[in-house]
Amino acid sequence: MKYLTVExxxxxxxxxxxxxxxxxxxxxxxxxxxxxxxWAIPEDAKKPEDKRFHLKLLKP
Structure with missing residues (x-):
């Protein structure tokens, strides 16, 4: 398995x-x-979902 850096x-x-x-x-x-x-991150790692709260999502 190949790993990539944080950068x-x-x-x-x-x-x-x-x-x-x-x-x-x-x-x-x-x-x-x-x-x-x-850190060594697997090359095929999936980007995690952004769980931060966004006010703009609540606006109609």
Whole structure:
């Protein structure tokens, strides 16, 4: 299995590196591996659903 870095996934998913790290810490990306201060994310990992609350979704 091939793994990618936080930086590569940030570019791939159009998210910040910090957001990818947070998703890894929260175990929201399946198959991540922590080694030292870095994360290895499986190349075929699926982007988790955004569960943050958005006010604009409530507007008619």
């Amino acid at each position: 590569e996934f940030a570019e791939k998913w159009h998210l910040s590196e910090r957001r990818i790290q947070k998703l890894c810490i929260e175990n929201r990306i399946e198959g991540v591996i922590r080694f030292g201060h870095s």
